[in-house]
Amino acid sequence: xHQEDIHQFLKTFFTSNDCTILxxxxxxxxxxxxxxxxxxxxxxPFYWHYLEKIGGIPNPMQLWLKTDPExxxxxxxxxxxxxxxxxxxxxxxxxxxQGRFANMYEKCQPQAxxxxxxxxxxxxxxxxYRSHVHKDERYSIGLNLANGEMIDNFHQLLRxxxxxxxxxxxxxxxxPIIKPESGFERIxxxxxxxxxSKDHSWADEAYQLWKQHLDLLHTFYExxxxxxxxxxxxxxxxxxxxxxxxxxxxxxxxxGLFYLKPGS
Amino acid sequence: MDIxxxxxxSWKDEWLQRLNQHGPWADWNIYNLGWQSIEETAVENFHxxxxxxxxxHLQLYPHQIEAARxxxxxxxxxxxxxxxxxxxxxxxxxxxLKEYMIRGLAKKVLILTPASLVSQWVSELNQKFFIPAVExxxxxxxxxxxxxxxxxxxxxxxxxxxxxxxxxxxxxxVDEAHKLKNPKTKNYQFIQxxxxxYCLLLTATPVQNRxxxxxxxVSLLKPGYLGDAETFQQSYQTEEDQEHLQxxxxxxxxxxxxxxxxxxxxxxxxxTVDIEMSQEERDLYEExxxxxxxxxxxHPFTVLTLQREVCSSREAAYLTIQSMIKEAEGNEELQQTxxxxxxxxxxxxxxxxxxKALELIQQLNDKVIIFTEYRGTQLFLQYFFQQNGIKAVPFxxxxxxxxxxxxxxxxxxxxxxxxxxxxxGEGINLQFCHHMINYDLxxxxxxxxxxxxxxxxxxxxxxxxxxxxAIQNTVEDDILQLLYHKIGLFENVIGRLDDxxxxxxxxxxxxxxxxxxxxxxxxxxxxxKMENLTAFIESKKEENDASGGHSPVS
Numbered sequence: 001x002h003q004e005d006i007h008q009f010l011k012t013f014f015t016s017n018d019c020t021i022l023x024x025x026x027x028x029x030x031x032x033x034x035x036x037x038x039x040x041x042x043x044x045p046f047y048w049h050y051l052e053k054i055g056g057i058p059n060p061m062q063l064w065l066k067t068d069p070e071x072x073x074x075x076x077x078x079x080x081x082x083x084x085x086x087x088x089x090x091x092x093x094x095x096x097x098q099g100r101f102a103n104m105y106e107k108c109q110p111q112a113x114x115x116x117x118x119x120x121x122x123x124x125x126x127x128x129y130r131s132h133v134h135k136d137e138r139y140s141i142g143l144n145l146a147n148g149e150m151i152d153n154f155h156q157l158l159r160x161x162x163x164x165x166x167x168x169x170x171x172x173x174x175x176p177i178i179k180p181e182s183g184f185e186r187i188x189x190x191x192x193x194x195x196x197s198k199d200h201s202w203a204d205e206a207y208q209l210w211k212q213h214l215d216l217l218h219t220f221y222e223x224x225x226x227x228x229x230x231x232x233x234x235x236x237x238x239x240x241x242x243x244x245x246x247x248x249x250x251x252x253x254x255x256g257l258f259y260l261k262p263g264s
Numbered sequence: 265m266d267i268x269x270x271x272x273x274s275w276k277d278e279w280l281q282r283l284n285q286h287g288p289w290a291d292w293n294i295y296n297l298g299w300q301s302i303e304e305t306a307v308e309n310f311h312x313x314x315x316x317x318x319x320x321h322l323q324l325y326p327h328q329i330e331a332a333r334x335x336x337x338x339x340x341x342x343x344x345x346x347x348x349x350x351x352x353x354x355x356x357x358x359x360x361l362k363e364y365m366i367r368g369l370a371k372k373v374l375i376l377t378p379a380s381l382v383s384q385w386v387s388e389l390n391q392k393f394f395i396p397a398v399e400x401x402x403x404x405x406x407x408x409x410x411x412x413x414x415x416x417x418x419x420x421x422x423x424x425x426x427x428x429x430x431x432x433x434x435x436x437x438v439d440e441a442h443k444l445k446n447p448k449t450k451n452y453q454f455i456q457x458x459x460x461x462y463c464l465l466l467t468a469t470p471v472q473n474r475x476x477x478x479x480x481x482v483s484l485l486k487p488g489y490l491g492d493a494e495t496f497q498q499s500y501q502t503e504e505d506q507e508h509l510q511x512x513x514x515x516x517x518x519x520x521x522x523x524x525x526x527x528x529x530x531x532x533x534x535x536t537v538d539i540e541m542s543q544e545e546r547d548l549y550e551e552x553x554x555x556x557x558x559x560x561x562x563h564p565f566t567v568l569t570l571q572r573e574v575c576s577s578r579e580a581a582y583l584t585i586q587s588m589i590k591e592a593e594g595n596e597e598l599q600q601t602x603x604x605x606x607x608x609x610x611x612x613x614x615x616x617x618x619x620k621a622l623e624l625i626q627q628l629n630d631k632v633i634i635f636t637e638y639r640g641t642q643l644f645l646q647y648f649f650q651q652n653g654i655k656a657v658p659f660x661x662x663x664x665x666x667x668x669x670x671x672x673x674x675x676x677x678x679x680x681x682x683x684x685x686x687x688x689g690e691g692i693n694l695q696f697c698h699h700m701i702n703y704d705l706x707x708x709x710x711x712x713x714x715x716x717x718x719x720x721x722x723x724x725x726x727x728x729x730x731x732x733x734a735i736q737n738t739v740e741d742d743i744l745q746l747l748y749h750k751i752g753l754f755e756n757v758i759g760r761l762d763d764x765x766x767x768x769x770x771x772x773x774x775x776x777x778x779x780x781x782x783x784x785x786x787x788x789x790x791x792x793k794m795e796n797l798t799a800f801i802e803s804k805k806e807e808n809d810a811s812g813g814h815s816p817v818s
Contacts, residue, residue, distance in 0.1 A: 001304050009297060009300070012293050012297060013293075013294070013297055015293075016291050016293040016294050016297075017294070069321075082320055082321070083304075083317060083318060083320065084317070084318030084319050084320065084321075084394055085394065086394050086396075089394075092301035092304075092305065093301075095294055095297040095298040095300075095301050096298040096301060096302070097298075098290055098291075098294045098298070099290040099291075099294040099295035099296070099297060099298030099299070100275065100278075100290065100298070101278070101279055101282050101288075101289055101290055102289055102290050102292065102295040103287065103289040104289075104292060123275075124299050124302070126302055126306065128368060129310075130369070132340040132341070133310040133311075134307065134310070134367040134368070134369055135307055135308060135309055135310050136306040136307045136308060137306075137308075138302060138303065138306055140299070155299055159296065163292050165289065165291075165292075180279075180280060180283060181276070181280060184276045184279075188271055188273075191271075192269055192271065195269060196267070196269075200267060202310065203267050209340070213486070213488075215488075216486070216487070216488030216489055217487055217488045218488070219488050219491070219492065220483070220487040220488030220491070220492055221487070221488075222492075231457075232456065232457055235457070235458075235459045236459075236460075236487060238459060239459045239460055239461045242434065242461045243340060243341070243342075243461050243462070244340075245268075246267050246268070247267065247268040247269075247270065248267055248268070248269045248270070249270050249272070250269065250270065250271045250272060251272045251275075252272060252274075252275035252276070253298065253299060253302050254275075254290075254295055254298050254299060255275070255279070256279065256289065256290075256295075257283075
């Protein structure tokens with residue numbers, strides 16, 4: 001993520017959260033936080049608790065972020081923000097927290113006939129592969145609840161469509177045939193099958209290593225078997241399990257219903 | 265292939281609920297950023313190091329990145345980090361920890377260090393790695409914080425050790441792990457009973473050439489890797505076995521050498537400062553030397569110690585003599601002899617060495633760290649400098665953690681001089697200072713290397729100057745001229761000494777030096793024996809150069 005991308009990301013984040021942009025120069029972003037954003041980002045629960053108790057006038061803070069470390073920002077409280085900085089990671093978390101559920105309609109131009117919008121259930125997921133090695137896989141699955149069509153990388157398609165929280169006057173929604181819950185189960189099933197069909201030599205290797213280490217451990221503790229050693233042995237065994245046992249954890253990041261024009 | 269897939273359905277439940285209640289729904293932009301943040305942070309590869317991307321402000325050296333990669337990919341997160349002093353073991357450990365945290369594999373982390381290093385670790389992890397580590401000060405911290413730095417001596421004691429057991433840590437780091445070589449100690453047993461899914465043992469001194477030490481350290485990390493204690497001793501007798509062992513060690517230990525690490529090191533300049541004793545000081549030295557042949561013979565080793573102390577300061581010698589007098593209760597004649605020495609001590613009015621140090625410090629007009637072996641000298645010097653308008657702070661191993669931090673801060677911000685005793689030197693980083701005075705010299709060359717390592721390390725931006733004080737025609741002179749200069753100890757800019765001493769064992773050098781000084785009857789004999797010793801060390805050096813490699817064990 002380049003510094004300019006970060007700048008853009010932050011600007012979108014704060015404006016979408018109704019914060020006033022105080023300054024938007026090259027490499028510097030100044031933001032007047034709202035009360036809600038202050039609570040999310042500034043980590044001062046006691047202040048807010050106190051203020052609400054006494055019924056005072058809230059005074060949310062300003063946040064100054066340097067997206068370019070070289071910038072000659074005069075603001076004394078400006079924080080340098082970059083990919084690894086805790087502030088950006090915190091904002092990432094806030095986005096995920098706030099953006100878990102969506103329900104949107106495609107905007108369209110008026111036409112002679114009313115336009116049907118198809119209901120798509122979209123689920124964005126992360127699959128974490130874990131053993132002695134680790135990686136993540138992303139899935140963005142869209143399922144047409146009217147006809148059962150399923151498409152991967154659906155988020156990329158969504159990004160190209162103009163979307164709105166309310167349906168336009170001259171549009172109507174097509175009734176779903178698949179219920180939301182069974183739609184979700186279909187996606188889940190598809191993802192699980194897809195994962196199973198992949199190359200899992202990493203897991204073979206993990207099982208092999210796990211066994212090797214267990215054997216070593218066993219010989220080490222074989223000699224004297226008093227209770228203390230037994231306890232240690234169990235603990236070491238548990239550690240090896242955590243280190244090597246191959247497992248996959250699938251988490252839904254976000255999703256929801258998107259009503260879209262057919263085709264294109 | 266049987267792989268356990270867990271599918272989290274909590275999202276679905278909440279979503280269905282919201283469908284019923286018609287919302288609330290997120291703004292498209294936020295929804296989009298939420299997924300974008302996953303695209304940015306997802307770890308898509310088994311074998312890429314992601315941590316450096318998060319740490320762009322940190323200057324990482326190739327050997328540090330390589331070490332992290334090796335530990336993660338080849339050692340699966342269980343390793344002994346045994347870089348030479350000053351190469352940044354802490355950085356490597358931080359890098360590895362960061363990587364595991366980014367990958368979501370490490371959440372509960374415990375870092376155990378000597379008390380003196382706790383706050384240094386906390387600040388490095390927070391500032392350099394953005395890892396929110398917390399110092400364990402109060403009992404409740406164990407349960408509240410996920411990433412804790414604690415003193416190993418506190419942690420091993422109840423009630424702490426019991427609380428730790430319940431915490432289920434997944435990543436454990438032990439600093440100064442070379443102290444964990446004896447399985448009978450509390451520290452060892454404490455570490456042994458912890459669950460160690462991922463574990464780094466950091467050791468400043470190389471794993472020495474004692475097989476059992478190697479065995480116990482490795483068994484802490486990977487029990488069974490070197491077999492069990494009994495068979496291990498028998499299995500590694502021949503040279504061939506040793507080679508096999510070295511190969512095994514390479515699978516669990518990372519050891520970077522200064523000459524291998526491709527870095528621009530600041531230069532190291534060494535000056536010997538010859539000091540002439542005043543007549544009174546010389547009298548005292550002679551008086552002490554005579555004790556060897558006093559009527560009640562005093563053990564030559566004690567005399568040698570006294571000689572070294574006199575060279576350091578009369579205060580250092582005074583303390584020893586006082587306790588000798590106490591011990592000599594009932595032996596009036598010996599007490600009298602010793603009283604005579606006290607008399608001589610009292611006559612000394614001028615400290616030639618301290619005077620010289622003062623001049624040098626005034627002339628340098630910059631931060632200076634002074635190392636001495638003796639408490640007495642440390643106290644005296646602090647007083648002496650203060651009398652002469654120079655602000656000096658003491659530092660020693662026995663200080664509480666907070667006091668050590670305080671002294672380091674004082675030295676950094678206010679005082680010109682830090683006076684440290686040996687035990688105080690371990691692990692603290694003082695790269696903001698680049699002058700060092702060896703006020704007296706330890707006889708173990710490894711310890712000198714460690715002293716120098718306090719300032720001659722990564723992050724030092726200036727060339728380092730070392731002043732070795734030696735009083736002419738004394739034991740000090742002998743050790744400096746006959747031994748250290750010959751083996752090129754101080755000039756060894758890239759610390760090849762570690763290699764050599766690993767093979768020759770530094771305790772061995774210390775032992776031999778005392779033997780030579782104690783048993784030689786004439787100057788000539790002493791000289792020849794010293795030459796033999798240096799020749800021996802030289803030969804080890806050549807052996808090492810010829811083999812081109814270095815072995816952790818031999």
